[in-house]
Amino acid sequence: MSGQGGQDAKFFQRGKIQEFRAELEAAESKDKKFTKRKTVLKKIVANITMGNDMSPLFTDVVQSLGTPLLEIKKMVYLFLVCYGRQKADQLHLVIPHFLQDCNDRNPLVRALAIRTMSYIPTPIVIEALTEQLRHCLKDRDPYVRKTAAICVAKLYTADPRKAEKGGFVEMLRDLLLDSNATVVANAVAALSEIGDRQDGVIFKLNLTVANKLLTALGESSEWGTIYILDSLLRYIPERHIDAEMMAERVIVQLNHANSAVVLTAIKVLLYLMNYMENRKLMEYICKKMGPPLVTLLSSGPEVQYVALRNILLIIQRRPSVLKNDVKVFFCKYNDPIYVKLAKLEIMYRLAREENAKEVLAELQEYASEVDVDFVRKAVRSIGRLAIKVQEAADSCIQALLDLMDTKVSYVVQEAVIVIKDVFRRYPGKYEGIIPKLCEHLDLLDEPESKAAVIWIIGQFANRIENADELMDDLTYTFLEEPTEVQLALLTAAVKLFIYKAHSDTTKALVHKVLKWATEDVDNPDLRDRGFMYWRMLAINPAVAGEIVLAEKPAITTDADRMDRGALDQLLLHTGTLGSIYHKNPETFIRNATGRALADSPALNPLSRQVLVPASRPNLPLPAIVVPGPGPQEISQSNGTNGSLVATGDPPEPTRNGSTGDVARRRSQESPSNEGDGDDDDDDEAPVSSRPAGGDPYAGLDSAFGGSYVADEPRPQNQDLLDLI
């Protein structure tokens, strides 16, 4: 078809208002087929799209509305949509035309008229629209009805109270039972849009309507399918069986060609699973969800990216999904970097004893690639793998040592950083490699890796023969180092002194460092810590030793998982921006309403236990948050993390009033009181770690973010670590 296209490019010339006006006037006469008028209108529209102000032509262009030619009507309407609001005082000229078109014989014209009117939300147009919309919602033509449904949402945006008083919401509800699937889908879309507004009428589904909507799925367009599936989240199952039956009907949509349909279907299934008890069916659903997610990975990089970010969330909540598919996430050399990094994260999460060998082999391959960012992350993942899978630790350490032999600076630095954590995870097992680490001291030029190696030297000073020499070298540039390294040096010097209290060199060293830290440095943290150590050593060196070299809490990889309640809530946003940024939308989107699992008799007990209600202000948040979803589903949460320290801060009401109102409104709506569940469980539930402050998502960034630092497995109490 190319080549036969129009030669309309000539219209893209800057035109003068006066000329157009003259041309329009000329087109009044001797223009039987309206070709002249069409030409000049095209020029005007072309100028609008170029961003030139054509509003002075308002009265002239509006004259053409009477022309019985759809093409011209469309262009005039486009003009009206652009300048209607600016020229609100002249809109009364147009209203009669609108009314006429609303009653045109051609359904396209009728639909076009109400659609255009809904785009110009000025009182006079809205008034006219309200009248016409009532007929159009009952028009015999489905095209008009489906357009009218969306117009109701527009009307609601312009004037909510008028729309409610006019009974339009009820009329939309009636359309849910329309015979045409597209009309149904658009009615759902409109109701959802209204329901998502903070001042909107609540849109909830009962079982009968939800089932009706499911029936319409078969005939809807792909977009309609998305609206309908998404609306199912507004249905709260009261019985397990309801959720299970519904899930069975949604499952087939996983075979849809449209990736957005697939992901929405997965979101619905994940939601419904919270209300099920049939474990067999749940396993079956998990098994069914894997392949479509994998299929998404055969699409373009954009779709892959979104899919990968969501997979990351899904496998944390439902680890059995994709359990055996780690190979799918092996990176290709020419994948875009954002795809590679996301795949790497998933590979790490899917790593288990059974596949650790394969995963390690891949990670080693990546560590020799070209892209620096990717290589660093790969090296770090090897260390994290060692921490996560004990059986693979030996080979991971060997791999890291091999990598250090390449003497590529950033590889060595990453390796040193992770090895520090490996020491923490397996005390007394790998210290034999310390001499090897010390060989590469000169390659370290980044604060983080330097601090890591200094920590190692200080901590194991009793096993390193020349620890005092090494420290002496390292402290040589003390005053030029960044704070991070200075802090590490200070602590290491103190540890060294405690180990080798009788050596003169160490005595001189610690004295020197303490003096620098307390006298020559501006940083208050460093100074305070310097004074603290100094006093401790002065008063009682033995006790100082016990404190500084106290046994450290065991390091685990659980900390970098999200807590279950937050996950449940985030998964309600599967596929949406929230799942890309791994944040709840109300925290970064204005006017967004949060979604929360609603309690019902069918809600699975553990989900209820970790229920995070949609941002409720002024109420203490439930004190129970289970660390990490873990593969164990049933009340295994107790005591998995004995060493955790509960943070005792009182939760702060962080939400402002407006979102709070909604939340309150919503929680009142739900059939049983969410609060009850929380209170009941308070006593038995283990009090475990909870991100500080009132925001249960505060910890999410560190659990996920793109930065390397964030991935680091860390002990639960950071302050303690800094001191030691």
Added chain:
Amino acid sequence: MALDGLIILDTTGRPIVQSGFHSFPPAYPLLHIDAVNTALASAKRPSDVDPVIYVQGLNLESPSACCHMKRGELRYLCPVSGDVDPLYAFAFLQTFVDILHEYFGHLSAETLKDNFDIVYQLLEETLDSGGHPLTTSPNALRDIVLPPSLLHKVLSVAGVSGLASSTATSHPFASPIPWRKAGVRYNNNEIYFDVVETLEAIVNKNGTPAVSTVWGRVDSNCKLSGTPDLLLTFSNAQSLLDCSFHPCVRLQRWSRDKVLSFVPPDGKFKLMDYRYAPATASAVAQTSIPFMLRPTVQIDEHGGSVDLTLSSRLTTRSMENVFVELYLGDGASGASCTASHGASWSYSPKTQTLVWELKQIVPSANYNIRGTFSSTAEHPRPSRAFRVRFEVPQYNYSAIKIEQLKLTGEVYKPYKGMRGSSLGNIEWRW
């Protein structure tokens, strides 16, 4: 669940088409265009820019996101400010691009400008200003927006107006099936199926595949009259896994009987995607790679040498249009090679890639290329894998066949045709 609009950028990053954005401040689309251009400019490779960009609003409190993708020479942007599924944005963008293709063929800034009135009509019909996708099925769209075909031009010259021709089909959306036009008539009733399978694999240093997957798709061109209801049976349907279908396919029926039951749209459409897994007892069965690569890569200071032998494992068929590529790393400055059998090689300074091109590889033959490359880097770091692309015409890994095509609802007997072809996209590590 609403998209804010759509913007199309030309090669230089300037907008050529954009939807209304009426409920947004005028600066809103500009912010997004700016954000994308800035991100592209600051990235090392344009393909490394996140497809979902966070866009800070003018007044700090209204951030939004911009989903963007590049197809052909144009870049398509879809700003979203609500909590919207980015896949929804990407799916819509892809659909819109497909529609533009359908209407204009090759897409460039020029074709869009030449047909801007049609582009705007399409935009109006596919995305309402509230951001809801409307009509995207090509069959229904053709009723309300006339394609710029010769016929249309002739009609308009002859004075048959757009209004007249659309009243000719009188009731758009009259068809009870959203994807199929009502009242289609053909003299010869035919339907064609194109099966294209792509082997995607990563091969380890020792020559064993780490991953290998066959992705298949069935494209169809349907020229059948009336409302045909088809029942399509494949000979080996059980080895087609993870299928995804055009909305016309009755999903329940497939999950029950593994047959495709559908009323097809008129014209060209993609019937299904699938993954093929050989139906063997072992769960780890993988499709084997149809060739062997024996690479030797030596890296010296400021350069290195490559010696590469490729032998076909196919016994009866030949591979065609085989490309073997190696990225030589930052600083690569040139290469010089000799290839056997008169095959050609080239070095592209722009992408710093060595390309070995073989028009045809006959069964069980060996091909060789050897040579050296130079680099300004002291220790060149070429990529750790060769990228091999190839085609095998008239062949399918899955050996998929149409067993039967039954038609109900109409009286004629359709002619059916099927054509297969296979592609490969392999990464071979050395």
